[in-house]
Amino acid sequence: MKFDYEVLIVGGGPGGLTAALTLGRIHRTALLCDDNHPRNLPSAHVNNFPSHDGIHPAEWRRLARKDLEKYPSISPFHGTVSYIEKLTDGFRAELSSGTSVVVKKIILAYGVKDRMLPISGFQELWGKAIFHCPFCHGYEIRGSRLGMLVKNGFAFHSLPLIESLASNLVVFTDGGHPFSSEQLEVLARKNITVIQQKISSFTYSDERLQAVVLENGTSIDRDYLFYAAEFPFIQKSSLGEKLGCEVNEFGLYKINERGGTTVRGVYACGDSVAMAQSVLLSCASGVLAGSGVIFELLSSH
Numbered sequence: 001m002k003f004d005y006e007v008l009i010v011g012g013g014p015g016g017l018t019a020a021l022t023l024g025r026i027h028r029t030a031l032l033c034d035d036n037h038p039r040n041l042p043s044a045h046v047n048n049f050p051s052h053d054g055i056h057p058a059e060w061r062r063l064a065r066k067d068l069e070k071y072p073s074i075s076p077f078h079g080t081v082s083y084i085e086k087l088t089d090g091f092r093a094e095l096s097s098g099t100s101v102v103v104k105k106i107i108l109a110y111g112v113k114d115r116m117l118p119i120s121g122f123q124e125l126w127g128k129a130i131f132h133c134p135f136c137h138g139y140e141i142r143g144s145r146l147g148m149l150v151k152n153g154f155a156f157h158s159l160p161l162i163e164s165l166a167s168n169l170v171v172f173t174d175g176g177h178p179f180s181s182e183q184l185e186v187l188a189r190k191n192i193t194v195i196q197q198k199i200s201s202f203t204y205s206d207e208r209l210q211a212v213v214l215e216n217g218t219s220i221d222r223d224y225l226f227y228a229a230e231f232p233f234i235q236k237s238s239l240g241e242k243l244g245c246e247v248n249e250f251g252l253y254k255i256n257e258r259g260g261t262t263v264r265g266v267y268a269c270g271d272s273v274a275m276a277q278s279v280l281l282s283c284a285s286g287v288l289a290g291s292g293v294i295f296e297l298l299s300s301h
Protein backbone atom coordinates (compact mmCIF):
# COMPACT_ATOMS: atom_id res chain seq x y z
CA MET A 1 0.00 0.00 0.00
CA LYS A 2 1.31 3.46 -0.92
CA PHE A 3 0.67 6.12 1.71
CA ASP A 4 0.54 9.86 0.99
CA TYR A 5 1.32 10.73 4.62
CA GLU A 6 1.82 8.74 7.75
CA VAL A 7 -0.76 10.76 9.68
CA LEU A 8 -3.86 12.82 8.91
CA ILE A 9 -4.68 15.40 11.58
CA VAL A 10 -8.28 16.63 11.43
CA GLY A 11 -8.34 20.08 13.02
CA GLY A 12 -5.66 22.71 13.45
CA GLY A 13 -6.57 24.26 16.78
CA PRO A 14 -4.31 23.96 19.83
CA GLY A 15 -4.72 20.16 19.95
CA GLY A 16 -4.02 19.49 16.27
CA LEU A 17 -1.23 22.08 16.00
CA THR A 18 0.60 20.56 18.95
CA ALA A 19 0.10 17.00 17.69
CA ALA A 20 1.64 18.19 14.40
CA LEU A 21 4.58 19.77 16.22
CA THR A 22 5.19 16.54 18.11
CA LEU A 23 5.11 14.51 14.89
CA GLY A 24 7.38 17.03 13.16
CA ARG A 25 9.99 16.72 15.87
CA ILE A 26 10.40 12.99 15.15
CA HIS A 27 10.26 13.77 11.41
CA ARG A 28 7.03 11.86 10.75
CA THR A 29 4.94 13.00 7.79
CA ALA A 30 1.51 14.48 8.47
CA LEU A 31 -1.20 16.44 6.69
CA LEU A 32 -2.65 19.00 9.09
CA CYS A 33 -6.16 19.97 7.94
CA ASP A 34 -8.07 22.93 9.31
CA ASP A 35 -11.17 24.77 8.17
CA ASN A 36 -10.74 27.69 10.55
CA HIS A 37 -13.69 27.49 12.94
CA PRO A 38 -11.90 27.40 16.28
CA ARG A 39 -13.98 27.26 19.42
CA ASN A 40 -12.64 30.53 20.82
CA LEU A 41 -13.34 32.48 17.61
CA PRO A 42 -15.73 34.94 19.38
CA SER A 43 -13.12 35.78 22.00
CA ALA A 44 -10.39 38.44 21.79
CA HIS A 45 -8.02 36.76 24.24
CA VAL A 46 -6.38 33.49 25.18
CA ASN A 47 -5.99 33.79 28.94
CA ASN A 48 -4.31 31.41 31.36
CA PHE A 49 -1.65 30.45 28.84
CA PRO A 50 1.91 30.92 30.16
CA SER A 51 4.22 33.12 28.06
CA HIS A 52 1.31 34.49 25.97
CA ASP A 53 -1.33 35.23 28.61
CA GLY A 54 -3.97 37.44 26.97
CA ILE A 55 -2.79 36.99 23.37
CA HIS A 56 -5.41 37.20 20.60
CA PRO A 57 -6.52 33.66 19.60
CA ALA A 58 -5.80 34.25 15.90
CA GLU A 59 -2.31 35.48 16.75
CA TRP A 60 -1.72 32.43 18.96
CA ARG A 61 -2.66 30.13 16.07
CA ARG A 62 -0.53 32.14 13.63
CA LEU A 63 2.52 31.74 15.88
CA ALA A 64 1.86 28.02 16.35
CA ARG A 65 1.54 27.55 12.57
CA LYS A 66 4.76 29.52 12.08
CA ASP A 67 6.57 27.16 14.47
CA LEU A 68 5.55 24.30 12.17
CA GLU A 69 7.26 25.88 9.13
CA LYS A 70 10.53 24.57 10.55
CA TYR A 71 9.35 20.98 10.06
CA PRO A 72 9.24 19.98 6.37
CA SER A 73 7.44 16.71 7.13
CA ILE A 74 4.30 18.63 8.20
CA SER A 75 2.05 19.84 5.36
CA PRO A 76 -0.85 22.23 6.01
CA PHE A 77 -4.18 21.96 4.20
CA HIS A 78 -6.68 24.81 4.54
CA GLY A 79 -10.02 23.08 4.18
CA THR A 80 -12.32 20.39 5.53
CA VAL A 81 -11.84 16.66 5.86
CA SER A 82 -15.24 15.50 4.68
CA TYR A 83 -14.99 11.71 4.83
CA ILE A 84 -12.72 9.00 6.22
CA GLU A 85 -12.93 5.28 5.54
CA LYS A 86 -10.95 2.50 7.12
CA LEU A 87 -8.95 0.36 4.69
CA THR A 88 -7.43 -3.04 5.42
CA ASP A 89 -4.23 -1.16 6.07
CA GLY A 90 -4.65 2.52 6.99
CA PHE A 91 -7.34 5.01 6.02
CA ARG A 92 -8.53 6.96 2.97
CA ALA A 93 -9.76 10.51 3.55
CA GLU A 94 -11.56 12.91 1.25
CA LEU A 95 -10.79 16.62 1.41
CA SER A 96 -12.93 19.62 0.48
CA SER A 97 -10.49 20.30 -2.39
CA GLY A 98 -11.83 17.15 -4.08
CA THR A 99 -8.63 15.16 -3.57
CA SER A 100 -8.27 12.12 -1.38
CA VAL A 101 -5.30 10.93 0.64
CA VAL A 102 -4.27 7.56 2.04
CA VAL A 103 -2.68 7.61 5.50
CA LYS A 104 -1.60 5.16 8.15
CA LYS A 105 -3.07 6.89 11.23
CA ILE A 106 -5.66 9.50 12.07
CA ILE A 107 -5.69 12.14 14.82
CA LEU A 108 -9.11 13.66 15.52
CA ALA A 109 -8.51 17.20 16.79
CA TYR A 110 -11.67 18.98 15.72
CA GLY A 111 -12.90 20.02 19.15
CA VAL A 112 -16.46 20.57 20.31
CA LYS A 113 -19.26 23.00 19.43
CA ASP A 114 -20.90 25.27 21.98
CA ARG A 115 -24.68 25.21 22.21
CA MET A 116 -26.15 28.59 21.36
CA LEU A 117 -29.27 28.99 23.49
CA PRO A 118 -32.27 30.23 21.48
CA ILE A 119 -32.60 33.32 23.67
CA SER A 120 -32.38 36.75 22.09
CA GLY A 121 -28.94 38.25 22.73
CA PHE A 122 -27.23 34.99 23.73
CA GLN A 123 -25.26 34.40 20.54
CA GLU A 124 -24.36 38.09 20.17
CA LEU A 125 -22.87 38.16 23.68
CA TRP A 126 -21.18 34.73 23.61
CA GLY A 127 -17.47 35.17 24.29
CA LYS A 128 -17.96 38.92 24.86
CA ALA A 129 -20.15 39.13 27.98
CA ILE A 130 -21.40 35.56 28.32
CA PHE A 131 -18.59 33.15 29.12
CA HIS A 132 -18.21 29.47 29.86
CA CYS A 133 -15.09 29.40 32.02
CA PRO A 134 -14.00 31.54 34.99
CA PHE A 135 -10.36 30.50 34.53
CA CYS A 136 -10.45 31.96 31.00
CA HIS A 137 -12.42 35.13 31.70
CA GLY A 138 -12.91 35.62 35.44
CA TYR A 139 -9.98 37.86 36.33
CA GLU A 140 -10.87 40.64 33.89
CA ILE A 141 -14.44 40.93 35.20
CA ARG A 142 -13.81 40.47 38.91
CA GLY A 143 -15.91 42.69 41.16
CA SER A 144 -18.80 42.87 38.65
CA ARG A 145 -22.44 41.95 39.05
CA LEU A 146 -22.37 38.41 37.73
CA GLY A 147 -25.04 35.95 36.72
CA MET A 148 -24.69 32.23 36.25
CA LEU A 149 -27.00 30.34 33.94
CA VAL A 150 -27.21 26.77 35.14
CA LYS A 151 -28.96 23.97 33.27
CA ASN A 152 -27.53 20.98 35.14
CA GLY A 153 -26.64 20.29 38.77
CA PHE A 154 -23.06 19.50 37.72
CA ALA A 155 -22.41 23.25 37.66
CA PHE A 156 -22.92 23.46 41.42
CA HIS A 157 -19.23 22.76 42.08
CA SER A 158 -18.14 25.81 40.05
CA LEU A 159 -20.47 28.25 41.82
CA PRO A 160 -17.91 29.11 44.56
CA LEU A 161 -15.46 30.14 41.81
CA ILE A 162 -17.94 32.52 40.23
CA GLU A 163 -19.12 33.76 43.62
CA SER A 164 -15.55 34.55 44.66
CA LEU A 165 -15.19 36.84 41.63
CA ALA A 166 -18.57 38.59 41.89
CA SER A 167 -19.61 41.68 43.78
CA ASN A 168 -23.02 40.04 43.71
CA LEU A 169 -24.17 36.76 42.13
CA VAL A 170 -27.59 35.74 40.80
CA VAL A 171 -28.17 32.20 39.54
CA PHE A 172 -30.62 31.65 36.67
CA THR A 173 -32.06 28.26 35.76
CA ASP A 174 -34.19 29.38 32.77
CA GLY A 175 -37.22 27.38 33.86
CA GLY A 176 -35.22 24.30 34.86
CA HIS A 177 -34.75 22.67 38.27
CA PRO A 178 -31.10 21.58 38.24
CA PHE A 179 -30.44 21.76 41.99
CA SER A 180 -31.28 19.28 44.74
CA SER A 181 -33.04 20.62 47.85
CA GLU A 182 -29.71 20.35 49.76
CA GLN A 183 -27.99 22.45 47.10
CA LEU A 184 -30.77 25.04 47.21
CA GLU A 185 -30.34 25.23 50.99
CA VAL A 186 -26.61 25.88 50.59
CA LEU A 187 -27.32 28.66 48.09
CA ALA A 188 -29.93 30.20 50.41
CA ARG A 189 -27.47 30.11 53.34
CA LYS A 190 -24.96 32.00 51.17
CA ASN A 191 -27.65 34.55 50.22
CA ILE A 192 -27.31 33.67 46.54
CA THR A 193 -30.55 34.44 44.73
CA VAL A 194 -31.79 31.63 42.49
CA ILE A 195 -34.25 32.67 39.77
CA GLN A 196 -36.10 29.74 38.23
CA GLN A 197 -38.29 31.63 35.71
CA LYS A 198 -37.65 31.31 31.99
CA ILE A 199 -35.47 33.96 30.38
CA SER A 200 -36.89 35.84 27.39
CA SER A 201 -33.84 37.92 26.38
CA PHE A 202 -30.51 39.47 27.26
CA THR A 203 -30.45 43.20 26.65
CA TYR A 204 -27.12 44.69 25.63
CA SER A 205 -25.37 47.62 24.09
CA ASP A 206 -22.02 47.50 22.23
CA GLU A 207 -21.55 43.83 23.15
CA ARG A 208 -21.99 44.67 26.85
CA LEU A 209 -24.70 42.88 28.80
CA GLN A 210 -27.20 45.19 30.49
CA ALA A 211 -29.88 42.93 31.92
CA VAL A 212 -31.40 39.49 31.98
CA VAL A 213 -35.10 39.82 31.12
CA LEU A 214 -37.48 37.13 32.34
CA GLU A 215 -40.63 35.97 30.56
CA ASN A 216 -42.72 37.65 33.27
CA GLY A 217 -41.15 40.98 32.25
CA THR A 218 -38.84 41.36 35.26
CA SER A 219 -35.43 42.72 34.33
CA ILE A 220 -32.34 41.93 36.44
CA ASP A 221 -29.29 44.11 35.83
CA ARG A 222 -26.10 42.09 35.28
CA ASP A 223 -22.68 42.96 33.84
CA TYR A 224 -21.57 39.47 32.79
CA LEU A 225 -22.95 35.97 32.75
CA PHE A 226 -21.38 32.53 32.99
CA TYR A 227 -23.12 29.67 31.26
CA ALA A 228 -22.15 26.25 32.54
CA ALA A 229 -21.62 23.59 29.87
CA GLU A 230 -24.46 21.23 29.09
CA PHE A 231 -23.85 17.57 28.43
CA PRO A 232 -23.25 15.68 26.30
CA PHE A 233 -20.70 17.81 24.45
CA ILE A 234 -21.31 18.10 20.71
CA GLN A 235 -18.32 16.99 18.64
CA LYS A 236 -17.58 19.44 15.82
CA SER A 237 -17.52 16.62 13.28
CA SER A 238 -19.12 13.19 13.02
CA LEU A 239 -16.02 11.64 11.38
CA GLY A 240 -15.03 9.82 14.59
CA GLU A 241 -18.53 8.51 15.19
CA LYS A 242 -18.69 7.19 11.61
CA LEU A 243 -15.35 5.43 12.12
CA GLY A 244 -16.85 3.75 15.20
CA CYS A 245 -14.98 5.67 17.94
CA GLU A 246 -16.85 5.23 21.21
CA VAL A 247 -17.79 8.21 23.36
CA ASN A 248 -18.35 8.38 27.11
CA GLU A 249 -21.45 9.69 28.91
CA PHE A 250 -20.26 13.26 28.30
CA GLY A 251 -19.99 12.77 24.53
CA LEU A 252 -16.16 12.78 24.64
CA TYR A 253 -14.07 10.19 22.82
CA LYS A 254 -12.87 7.40 25.06
CA ILE A 255 -9.08 7.33 24.86
CA ASN A 256 -6.25 5.40 26.47
CA GLU A 257 -3.23 7.01 28.15
CA ARG A 258 -1.60 7.59 24.72
CA GLY A 259 -4.61 9.25 23.12
CA GLY A 260 -5.76 6.13 21.24
CA THR A 261 -9.52 5.86 20.70
CA THR A 262 -11.45 2.60 20.70
CA VAL A 263 -10.69 2.25 16.96
CA ARG A 264 -7.19 1.01 16.20
CA GLY A 265 -5.08 3.62 14.42
CA VAL A 266 -7.40 6.51 15.36
CA TYR A 267 -6.24 8.95 18.04
CA ALA A 268 -7.95 12.01 19.50
CA CYS A 269 -6.96 15.09 21.47
CA GLY A 270 -8.10 18.53 22.59
CA ASP A 271 -11.61 19.41 23.69
CA SER A 272 -12.93 16.28 21.94
CA VAL A 273 -11.53 14.13 24.75
CA ALA A 274 -11.44 16.29 27.90
CA MET A 275 -13.85 17.54 30.54
CA ALA A 276 -11.29 20.21 31.50
CA GLN A 277 -11.02 22.22 28.30
CA SER A 278 -8.45 24.91 27.61
CA VAL A 279 -5.81 25.88 25.09
CA LEU A 280 -3.00 24.63 27.29
CA LEU A 281 -4.72 21.33 28.12
CA SER A 282 -5.51 20.80 24.44
CA CYS A 283 -1.84 21.31 23.64
CA ALA A 284 -0.93 18.76 26.30
CA SER A 285 -3.27 16.13 24.91
CA GLY A 286 -1.97 16.96 21.41
CA VAL A 287 1.49 15.92 22.60
CA LEU A 288 0.07 12.67 23.96
CA ALA A 289 -1.79 11.82 20.76
CA GLY A 290 1.18 12.80 18.59
CA SER A 291 3.60 10.69 20.60
CA GLY A 292 1.09 7.82 20.83
CA VAL A 293 0.92 7.72 17.04
CA ILE A 294 4.71 7.85 16.76
CA PHE A 295 5.14 4.88 19.10
CA GLU A 296 2.57 2.88 17.14
CA LEU A 297 4.20 3.79 13.81
CA LEU A 298 7.64 2.81 15.03
CA SER A 299 6.49 -0.39 16.72
CA SER A 300 5.10 -1.64 13.40
CA HIS A 301 8.43 -1.02 11.61
Ligand SMILES: Cc1cc2nc3c(=O)[nH]c(=O)nc-3n(C[C@H](O)[C@H](O)[C@H](O)COP(=O)(O)OP(=O)(O)OC[C@H]3O[C@@H](n4cnc5c(N)ncnc54)[C@H](O)[C@@H]3O)c2cc1C
Binding pocket: 010, 011, 012, 013, 014, 015, 016, 033, 034, 035, 036, 037, 038, 039, 040, 041, 042, 043, 045, 046, 047, 048, 049, 079, 080, 081, 082, 109, 110, 111, 112, 114, 126, 127, 132, 136, 137, 236, 237, 269, 270, 271, 272, 277, 278, 279, 280, 282
Ligand atom coordinates in the same frame (compact mmCIF):
# COMPACT_ATOMS: atom_id res chain seq x y z
C1 LIG B 1 -15.57 32.00 23.95
C2 LIG B 1 -14.43 31.11 24.39
C3 LIG B 1 -13.30 31.66 24.95
C4 LIG B 1 -12.25 30.84 25.39
N1 LIG B 1 -11.18 31.41 26.00
C5 LIG B 1 -10.18 30.63 26.43
C6 LIG B 1 -9.07 31.21 27.12
O1 LIG B 1 -9.01 32.42 27.36
N2 LIG B 1 -8.06 30.37 27.53
C7 LIG B 1 -8.11 29.02 27.30
O2 LIG B 1 -7.16 28.32 27.68
N3 LIG B 1 -9.16 28.46 26.67
C8 LIG B 1 -10.18 29.22 26.22
N4 LIG B 1 -11.26 28.65 25.60
C9 LIG B 1 -11.25 27.19 25.36
C10 LIG B 1 -10.40 26.88 24.11
O3 LIG B 1 -10.86 27.68 23.03
C11 LIG B 1 -10.52 25.40 23.74
O4 LIG B 1 -10.27 24.60 24.89
C12 LIG B 1 -9.50 25.06 22.65
O5 LIG B 1 -9.64 25.92 21.55
C13 LIG B 1 -9.69 23.62 22.19
O6 LIG B 1 -8.73 23.32 21.22
P1 LIG B 1 -9.03 22.18 20.13
O7 LIG B 1 -7.80 22.11 19.30
O8 LIG B 1 -9.53 20.96 20.78
O9 LIG B 1 -10.28 22.72 19.27
P2 LIG B 1 -10.51 24.07 18.47
O10 LIG B 1 -9.69 25.19 18.99
O11 LIG B 1 -11.98 24.27 18.41
O12 LIG B 1 -9.95 23.74 17.01
C14 LIG B 1 -10.52 22.74 16.22
C15 LIG B 1 -10.25 23.08 14.77
O13 LIG B 1 -10.67 21.97 13.96
C16 LIG B 1 -11.25 22.47 12.77
N5 LIG B 1 -12.12 21.44 12.18
C17 LIG B 1 -13.27 20.92 12.68
N6 LIG B 1 -13.75 19.96 11.87
C18 LIG B 1 -12.88 19.88 10.83
C19 LIG B 1 -12.83 19.07 9.66
N7 LIG B 1 -13.75 18.14 9.41
N8 LIG B 1 -11.83 19.27 8.78
C20 LIG B 1 -10.87 20.22 9.03
N9 LIG B 1 -10.86 20.99 10.14
C21 LIG B 1 -11.85 20.81 11.03
C22 LIG B 1 -11.99 23.72 13.23
O14 LIG B 1 -12.22 24.60 12.15
C23 LIG B 1 -11.04 24.29 14.28
O15 LIG B 1 -10.15 25.24 13.72
C24 LIG B 1 -12.33 29.44 25.20
C25 LIG B 1 -13.48 28.88 24.61
C26 LIG B 1 -14.53 29.69 24.23
C27 LIG B 1 -15.78 29.07 23.66
